[in-house]
Amino acid sequence: MGFEVADSNNEWHNILQTCRNSSMEVDITRVYICSNVSAIWVERNTRIFQKKHRPPQLVMVRILEDMKLYIQRVVKDIPDSTSVRVLLQNLGIDAYYHAKEPIYYQWRKPDPDYVKLNTDGSLTPSDQGFGGIARKEDGTVHFAYMGSNSKRSILQQELLMRG
Template sequence: MDLVPKLGFCATVHYIWWERNRRLFENKVRTHDQIIEAIRLDVAIKCAAFPISAVHSPRNQFLADNWGIRVDWKVITQKTCAWFRPPTHMAVLHCDGSLTADRASYGGIIRDDAGVAIMAYAGKGDINSVLSMELFAILKGVTFCIQRNLLRVSIRSDSKLAVDILNGAMDCPWSMQILMDRIATLLQQLQRKEIKHVWRELNQPADFIAAMDTGDGEAIFNPLDFPQDLVELVKNDSDGKVFLRTLSH
């Protein structure tokens, strides 16, 4: 619906200028109401050319009514979510990739089945692709799990695309096939695995770690060295803190 005021502004400028030219060069005059109706009709026709969906609100209802626009109203619902434990004796690997204007990075945290942190890792990437960083975070995390003889792992990421690729639900882009093959080779070494998509609210510790500036190298963090903000995020998960997630459909 944010497009409607912009279309209205453009149409207003156009029809005012058109009316100016009609009066100067054609000696024709339209009433105030006729000009307004022409502007409204112009916007309505443009909006009818593509489907418009929006969250129902007094502002959006006002725009729809006054401009004569048909809107597919979205329904807003809220769902609760909280960190959930994996099957008994499985470690949990939370991964995340980060891409900003000047830095690509990855990070993750490994926890036991009660949510207690075992270690965390973060590093700078050299590929300017969010998906690449998400997959590389998983690659590094699985590598650390194997090194620590954690061979039953619940892998979790807030990147649905990365999870779908690893689960075979989507094809891997050719540019990342080598990275995907490396991950697949490591996954074969695990005795048991599950790869799950989680909402960002349930991936906050990994998101925090991936955003940490580790310079040009990779950093490994033991729980005793965690920043206080990270300690609190991990504790929130372990304590079963409930988050609200707003969904529209």
């Protein structure tokens, strides 16, 4: 059950870095960390003050039960994404997922003898990309492009998107 940690300071540093982000996955990770720390602390106190030892499997079951209760009682609106579904499935937690409503836009053609460039970009915790399409007034495509980079910066995505 579990694995050995050679450098716990480094592990905690990585955990705290992860928890600085803002997403449903990070929120669930925070709950998981809090449940673990709480269960370990309760187990520690039980061993020291009551001289009782519970098997690690029982402590793990308690952690998962605490997480399930928290998510069912507190988290009412879980966005539907593959990463959240996989995370909750791995933890054995059933949840109601809220699908995002699409936003529809209509292309407005440019003035005669002009080409209009429409751009878009996306930055999520797991992926990033940008693209654009240039069209003439009749809607024919003059050129199109798309790409991604390893930078996790909205500003850089915007600058790349705008050329």
